[in-house]
Amino acid sequence: MLGFYKERQGRWISGVFAGIAKRFVWDPKWLRALFLAILIFVDHKFLLVLAYVALAYFLPYRQTFYAERYGTGPRKRKEAEKIYPWQ
Template sequence: MSRPYDPYSSPNPKRFYRSRTDKVISGVCAGLAERYDWDVTLVRVIAVLLLLFVAGPLIFVAYLVVAMITPYAPAGYGNFSADEDAFWRGVSDRPRATFGAIKYSFMDLEERLKNIERTVTSDEWRLRQEFKDLEKGN
C-alpha cells in the first residue's frame, strides 16, 4: 500500500528530526548526531561544554527552541539498507550545490562528446578506417 502524496515533503529521507529512541532530554543531540552520522556521545559532550563554558543562556535557549520546532522522527524512520543510507548521505541538501554538480557533469559530458565527434569526423580517422577495411579484406 503506497503512502499518500505529500507535495511539501522532501524526497531525501535524511532530514533533521528529534530522536524517539535515543534521547536524554528531548532527543535533539541524538537527532543531530543521526542526521550527520556523528557519534551521539560526542555531540552531547560538545553541547554540555558549550553550555557551561561558552554562552550558557544562549545555548540553553537555542536548545529549547530547536526542541520546540523540530518534530520527532516518524515511525519507521531510519530503516534504510546500507546502500540507501550511503546514497542519501551523498545527496546535498543545498539545491545550488546539487545544481552545480549536475551542471558540471553535463559540461564534462558535452566536452567528451565534442572530442569524440572531432575524432570521428577527422580525415585521419577515415584514413585509419580505410586501412583497417583493407587489412580485413586480405
C-alpha cells in the same frame, strides 16, 4: 527544516542531539559532550540553552518528519486502462 528531526530512540531529554547525530551518522555522546563543553566555557549560557529549547520545541520527531515528507499507508497503484495488442 533542512532535514533535521528529533529521535525518540536513544534520547536523554528531548531527542535533539540523538536526531542530529543520526542525521550526520555521529555518536550522540560526542555531540552531548561538545554541547556541555561549550556550555561550560561560553559566557552566554542562556542563549545556548534557549537555542536547545527552541530546537526541542520546533523540530519534529523522525516518524512525523518522514510521514509528512513521504506520506503514510500503502502505496496506491494508478488505475489504468489495459492495453490489448489484438484490438
